[in-house]
Amino acid sequence: MAEAETSIPIPEELVREPVSEVGQMSQWKLMRLRFARNRLAMTGVIGLAVMYVIVFLGPFLAPNDYMYQNTEYVFGQPNSITFIGPDGRFSLRPYTYEIATVLDEQSFKFVFVENRDKKVPIRFFVRGDPYTLFGFIKSDVHLFDVDRPQRFYLLGADELGRDMFARILMGGQVSMTIGLVGVALGIILGSIMGTASGYWGGLTDDVMQRIIEIIMSFPTVPLWAALAAALPPISATFTALHRYFLITVILSLVGWTGLARQLRAKVMAYRQSDFVQAALAAGASDVRIIFVHMLPNAASHIIVVAALAIPNMILGETALSFLGLGILPPLVSWGALLRSAQQVAVVVQHPWLMIPGIAVIITVLLFSFLGDGLRDAVDPYSI
């Protein structure tokens, strides 16, 4: 071969043969292009990026600490904001009103009334409750707050007078990561199981298939709940953070099955494909075939399945925490926050307790956009 070189000249017509520019791009790049053209998908990506930033900057963005209990403002409603200054003219600085507690003569309950005559300025970058950002930045500067003794509740307060805004941001840290961690675990488990099952077949495959079928024959939320109920109670040795981690494990225990099945089918198809046969004919090892030929081709599908599984995990966590079997105090999650809104009567009186639900819906929606966009981008039929 070495001395062969250029003894066959390139035929003239081939020199002019058109080769498309698209051909320079890898499948990944093509996927990225297709994805970037999809408006819904881009909404998903940008929206989620914004949400993650907001949630993780939570302690800075919210004026109050999420644990701070204000017994003076139990079930307090959201404070209003006005841009009309005390002088009655438009002002760039927003104002809120002083809150007065009044006894309702009919129901003999204390209600909170805004004193429209007394405006309180909202100040920016002020010092307030101390907090730690990302686990290591210690600070007490908040984006906005009002002067003490007044406190500012953008989204109202819960049954213990805690700031819903702060709690929603804090809960978001849990709710928006639990799906990611759960899916990551699920991918690892599902990839190993699915690849092994599809590549070696035989007994390995049979056993794996039976296990998956059995897991799939339980209804998900009740099974999650049963496993969560089997976790030990929160104590000094078993903290809420331990529980958070184990809940993600429980969520992924059920979540890996779908991925394993899909991957198995893919791997089995690739095993028969001509490009794998060609690699075998060149003497490629199993490891090379799996890691060079199969997984890179399956990777896009893994990503799609994972992206589509995240919403399910978020909804699963929400349901579990809502039932009191998921995230427990002192950690909060959106589902745990919604626990306060279990009764119709409470919801009717204090509708702001439902706001965490809106956060869930938006997040899940954005993840769905993202997942759908990815699936369309991977779809070989649309160029």
Place this chain on the structure above:
Amino acid sequence: MANQAQSPATTRDLVVRVRDLHVYFFTDLGVSRALNGVSLDIPAGKVTGVVGESGCGKSVTALSIMRLVPHPGRITKGEILLYREREKQNGHSIVEEVNLTDLDPQGPVIRSIRGAELAMIFQEPMTSLNPSYTIGDQIMEAILLHQKCTRKEAEERAVDILARAGMPNPKTVVRRYPHELSGGMRQRAMIAMALSCTPSVLFADEPTTALDVTTEAQILDLMRELQAAMGMAIVFITHNLGVVAQMCDTVAVMYLGRIVEQAPVEPLFYEPQHPYTRALLRSIPHVGSRTKARLEPIRGVVPDPYATIQGCPFHPRCDYRKPGVCDVRVPATVEVGESHTVRCFLYTEQGEDNG
């Protein structure tokens, strides 16, 4: 709509006349010009071959005549005329001209024509039968739709037509599902279904391409037999020049959405005029030729469907191209022999601008 021809004829030479047909597909990537001015006459009771490489527009031509062009394709220009024989009370028949391009593609008129006057069979006998219904159900469906008869009569007719299509045990086959039959038998069932209402034209879109050579021979024999017995016209779409030579009376050669040459089968094979036809015939190995001469390939590749080629679409691959002529204008169709037409500047100065 359906309007009587000026002078009511009683017999017809042509069943379908296609004039300057343009079909474009409007996709996200741009406009794909599937048909770019196709003119084709389909004589009654003859086998017309349409031959060309993949993507040349053979199938789209047939689908356009059936008015079944799939989304996002549209007929943008041209007309398709169907000549139907209608029986009058006094026993005489007259020929009625219907402009198919005017019809609503889902409307009642074209539906009464589809299946009854114009029938079609496809390449993949595996996928062209519905897996959920029995062979009998699917044949009877067409019969019940177009003919006045009871279910029982329809079933008898289905058994009858299956028998004519050379199906062994037609009485049991009507109760069989497609997956229980072999490829060859499925294609027989498709043929039976298409012919169940005695259409005047059968479009056969690569009906034997997916079949093995011995099965192909059986199906070709069958189609020839049925054509002789039932007298319908067949439009035989294929890329296999051998099949064309065996089956067809006249042949139309397509390249990139245009018919470049049309002739009776013998002149086409013995005196091909268009450079593409010549090159095509030279490039294939002939079985039984006893020569081991090198093949003469056509250079280059078929351009992608979105490309717009200035001038004659074949000129980039043509050995006879005339610079300044072939790459500027599209040649007009000229007659070079009896019923033998060619679109090439070797035979005419006359051209048209790119449409």
Place this chain on the structure above:
Amino acid sequence: MARYILRRSGYMFVTMIFVAVIGFLIIELPPGSYLEFEIARLRQLGGDMAPEQIRALEIRYGVHDPIYLKFWKWFSGFVRGDFGRSFEHRLPVSELLWQRLGFTVLISVLTMIFSWVVSIIVGVYSATHRYTIPDYAITVLQFIGLSVPNFLLALVLMVFAQQVLGMEVGGLFSGAYRNAPWSLAKFIDLLKHLWIPILVIGASGTAWLSRVMRGNLLDVLNMQYVQTARAKGLPERTVVWKHAVRNALHPLVMVLGMSLPGIISGETVVAIVLNMPTTGPLYFRALLQQDMYLAVTFLMFLAVLLLIGNLFADILLAWLDPRIRFE
């Protein structure tokens, strides 16, 4: 066909045994078996509890037995209909189970029917009207349906029903009929209450199924045999409903098994918000109280429901698809 069903049922039984093992492990999983707590508590109460009684309990649940014997005792009891005792309710589990399970099945089946009918209609409509405004509107609704947690939807609908429609909400019966014997009036009352849970539980499943249906139908509409049907001259309606929909249903029936866990999961959660007399509220309460025998029995029965559902799905599929039927 009969053999197919028989084989499939036998197979289901094997799966059932493994499901039971998992169920049992869940009982045994919590640190310190609940039974031990219970016995300790009974001992403390002492007086009215005879030591024999405690001994009997210990033997019945095999507190001191090796794990496989414990499992056998529990499983053999389970098969005979002895599901253990609910310690919280001081009743055999079986007495708490049946009526609630009945309502669960009723609501699940009705939800299933609802979501299938709606998804097929919606799926067919949006597939045949692709790239039109109604199709986009349906897509938006589908996305929302998939994104709203069902218990939240239940809450919102209840508030809506109460505040706007002025309805009495929650439960499956109005107060007057709750404990009344069955009558036509009670039945009608039940129907009035059923729509909220069906709508709520079915929402996400319907959104998902209709999306699957749309995708399937779009695939099928590209098939050659649909073109064949059109070439016969059939009207488009017949082409879609007779030739395309039937084949698009196959993959849908295959996911029927997958949609069932969603419905049963949804039912259990929604039941708490809507305060329905189904398994859900009792199940989660049992879990919170660590009343494990009750909880696991419920879980097992939900799994059995799923298995039966899957069996039906497979039989339905075999009936729909001649290729499987004659295998």
Place this chain on the structure above:
Amino acid sequence: MDKADLMQQELLLDVKGLKKYFPVQSGLLRRTVGTVRAVDGVDLFVRKGETLGLVGESGCGKTTAGRTILRLLQPTAGEIRFNDPKLGWVNLEQMSRQELAAVRPNMQIIFQDPFSSLNPRMTVERIIAEPLVINKVAKGQELKDRVADLLRVVGMRPEYMSRYPHAFSGGQRQRIGIARALALNPKLIICDEPVSALDVSIQAQVLNLLEDLQAQFDLTYIFIAHDLSVVEHISDRVAVMYVGQIVELASTDELYYTPKHPYTEALMAAVPKPDPRRRDRPIKLPGEVASPVNPPSGCYFHPRCRYAREVCSKEAPAFREITPLHYARCHFADELKLRGVVG
């Protein structure tokens, strides 16, 4: 190479009694309910530098035979002897994967589908380089140069090596597949329907390329195809397969013009010839190909054979040499006067 020279050449491959059965499994426990006799006793030999055509209808086992010879599949029975330039005669059927690694570079394969045979995630460079990388033949700039050479050899511009397969047309992709097969400088290439997925105008380009490469690199081909005209054009000798067995094996001219097996005769008659004046087809083959799961008794072809006699349904004919180097599997191969392709 002259035909007379070819007959003198030493053997490169010798296959005896090759069988490959696949179990038919059914039910949940995967019970084996039957076997597909995909390859059911194949004997053939290949001389250095020749092209052996392997024809037959779909499902006759030609592709399985090719892949079993390459040991991409484990044979059920039989002997595959390969004349390795370094190791001499080796028996492939017993070799382990490690042992095969030494022989592999000398036997390569070209596939039918130019779309599924190239990994869509790899650049052309990586695809062609893979055999070189696996066998540690070259790396770095040397590897790149080798890939560029190979691309030139198959008539493609080396500038295209950083592109991905989806950029190329079917014919170009087939050239890439050929370059990959050539990378290790093999002796034997199994061409598994290399042109049947291509447009007719492209077929000729690829066939010419294969012929040029054979002359240039002294290659030996097993050319699997169903198109009899292509096989006639490219092959020195041809083997005809029917239901897992070779029914006839002879030099191309002998097989095409004086066939000894009735199936070959029928096959020749069935080919549609691109000549409108030769439409008559004297021999018509009725019925359908037998199932390899339960083939007929005796001669597998007897239910469709116009010359079948009683013995044909009872005794399986042997694959024997009828005239020198012309083998057929028919009881009456000596007596029958069969028509060739122009007959």
